[in-house]
Amino acid sequence: MARVNDLENALRRVVRGSVRFDQASRLLYSTDASMYQVEPIGVVIPRHADDVRAAVQVAREQQVALLPRGGGTSLTGQTVNRALVVDFTQHMNRVLKVNAEEQWARVQPGLVQDELNHHVRPMGLLFGPDTSTSNRATLGGMLGNNSGGSHSLAYGLTVDHVIEIRALLVDGSEVVFGELTAAELQAKTRGAGLEGQVYREVAAIRETYADEIRARYPKHWRRVAGYNLNELLGVGVRPHSYAGGGNGSPRPLSMARLVVGSEGTLLTILEAKVRLVKRPPATAVNVIHYHDMQEALESSQAILETGPYAVEVTDKLILDLARDNIEQSRRMGWIQGDPAAIMIVEYTGENEAETRSKIQVLEGRRARDGFGYAAHVAYDAGEQRTIWNLRKAGLGLLLGMKGDKKPIAFVEDTCVEPRHLAQFVPRFKEIFAKHDTVGAYYGHCSVGCLHIRPVIDLKVPRGMEQVRAIADEITALVVEFGGTISSEHGDGRARSPFIERMYGPKLMEGFRRLKRAFDPDNRMNPGNIVDSPGILENLRYGVEYKTWEPVTMLDFSNEGGFAAAVEMCNGVGQCRKSLEGTMCPSYMATRDEEHSTRGRANALRAVLSGRMAPREFTGERLHEVM
Known part of the structure; x- marks a missing residue:
């Protein structure tokens, strides 16, 4: 493989967009929303398709791995690699x-x-x-x-x-x-x-x-x-x-x-x-409240029989985190009591009268079968958006939990046929209990996909043991139920090691043949789907992870210190939104990762964790990012 400076020089000669090989830029692209961190070789931000063609050609000539990247919101590590990253989001976004x-x-x-x-x-x-x-x-x-x-x-x-x-x-x-x-x-x-x-x-x-x-x-x-x-x-x-x-x-x-x-x-x-x-002309939402998650799961089949547009469950852990969140807590007036779970059930129709009729059918079914202690119905479009915003905020709320224990994504994308959920999820919980952890539960009851995350501290040896054991046992459980280990989040670094157990050695051979046909030299995002490293390799946090604590003018004790406050950035990229809010106006203006809140947090964490020298804390490059 070519030396890095040769690669950088070759790219600068033919790419009109940005070519970035400095350490700070590489570290900004070393993480996504997963538990992994891999520093890339360099970053290209193409202005147009000709830049992409040029970058791919240079990578071919110099035998360098390639990683096409979008928003970097991946949960299983498929957007981090020791490769030349091509970031399409700044310019090729039309x-x-x-x-x-x-x-x-x-x-x-x-x-x-x-x-x-x-x-x-x-x-x-x-x-x-x-x-x-x-x-x-x-x-x-x-x-x-x-x-x-x-x-x-x-x-x-x-x-x-x-x-x-x-x-x-x-x-x-x-x-x-x-x-x-x-x-x-x-x-x-x-x-x-x-x-x-x-x-x-x-x-x-x-x-x-x-x-x-x-x-x-x-x-x-x-x-x-x-x-x-x-x-x-x-x-x-x-x-x-x-x-x-x-x-x-x-x-x-x-x-x-x-x-x-x-x-x-x-x-x-x-x-x-x-x-x-x-687009549906009219929609209506019924939020059913439950005293127990199991009751919610058992009612999902009856709800599906009413022909809904969506059926989404959210558990108490997420609801409690929302109550402690400044933005979400102001918008939770529709929650009645202290439910263990809520089910968001949505219907569509040609007009409001049709959606009201469908809601009435659901309420009739609920009265007959006796599930849910309360329900809140929303016909107003603004109120429906508020309800859906809470559901969409679930991931960020979870990953923003204070402390070293976090809801980790590695078994969070399992799926079984919806009729099996009421039997499948209790078995899931038993595995968590066996390994001394609890989980957060939310997702798509409509299709049998729940995003279940165990709360684990990856900075201690016990956390490593929990990940290894839980991944192994959940894979076996999924296979037993005839389900899938990945249903929308992809395989990445977290689940690629377990694909063969789901499909068997012969189909795994077929996957490798397809990969070799397209990529004979294994240069396209290698290590994902086939020939993957172990689940615990290249973790962002691990038992060796240490930080130093700078002296600050402001008090960060409520967050556990300045370094802990920085680590609350979970990588989901909420700061990269552009059509709503003002969370990160600098990113809205430039669409540059280093001008996002996530980019700034990554740069700070790189210095505090020793990936960059401590002197860089007051250096010019960090000042540029901040």
Whole structure:
């Protein structure tokens, strides 16, 4: 591999955007919203597609690993690596074209989800998948993770909404991936270069592993673990998917759908054509309050029978954190009493009368079956936004917990068929209790995906033991229930080591063949999905992590000291939102990571933890960031 200064000089000669190799810049990109930290080789912030082409070409010539990156909101570490990071968010963040009649948009990978929806809202349209990080998550990241969200019951996953992808293969050649007929696939296999090789190997993988794909892929469609080899056969997809299939017949082969969820390990996306859907004319929300989480889970099947648009559960731990949060506490007047859990149930209709009718059906069912001690109904759009904002704030509230014990993401994305939740979750709790920890529970009851996080201190040996044991036992539990270890957050560093236990050695061999076909030299975000390091490697915090405490004018004792206050930045990137609030006006103006609150916290933590010399605490570079 080339020396770093040779790589930097080569990039500066051909890239018009920013090329950053100083230590502070590298450390700003060494974390995401996960428990991992890996310092990249350098960072490129391209101004346009030609910059991306140039960066990929230089990386090929100098045999350097590549990591395409969006908002850096990943929860399992797939956006940190010892690689050349390509950050699309500052410049390549536009809506290129919208066809309202045919309901599609052509977008750049750095476009934020909420900004796409803001753009198409006047047309009565929206992009269906809606992550809780929608105000900073990018379309490129959603394609990389195969994201879902609260309304996946209605819209499915991102894979159901990708029509076409224009991308660069690792050798710099440009491809356009979309649906193919059998004849078109056969013609593509006769092509030259890396693209032809990819098509030939894809055809061979489909033939070799067809029986294993049908036998080993979970029957429930809410699954993103591994690569989408099921798309080679068009099976194992969401019923009544917008992309077709799922109704007893397979859908056509799409190379675009095949590479969705590949976490930057196969190619670099330049732009994508994505499907849009009609925005519901009217919505209504019923928030059911429960004395017990188990009661909430057991009622979810009855709720699903009423035809909801979304069914979301939030537990007492998150509600208590919200009460202690200045922003959220002012907006919780609709909470009645002190519930152990709430269920947000949403309906759509052509008008308010239709949504009122659906709410009445739910209330009738609730009265008949006797679940929930109270309910709050919201028809007003503003009040509904307030309720949904609390649900979306759950992740940030959890990760902002004070102290060294944090709700850690590594088993937080499991999914089973919804009818199994009431049996699955108590078993989950038993594993936590066995290893002397508790968990936070929230997520999508509608599709069987709960984001369950154990509260663990990674700075002590016991915390390491808990992670290793819990990951092992939860994987076994998921396999027992025929579920998936990853259902929308991706595999990354946290779950890639366990993929083979879910799919078996033969399909794992198929995953490796697909990876080699696209990336023969293993340079695209290596170590994710296949050939991954152990779950405890490259942790942000660990038993060796130590900080020094500067003397400050202000009192940070309530936070546990200045270093602890800095560590309360959880990496979820809430400060990168641009359409609402004023949390980080400097980032809104520049869209530069180092001008975000997260960037500043990362820079401070780098100095306090010794990754940068203590003298840098009063140095010019930290002053620039701050």
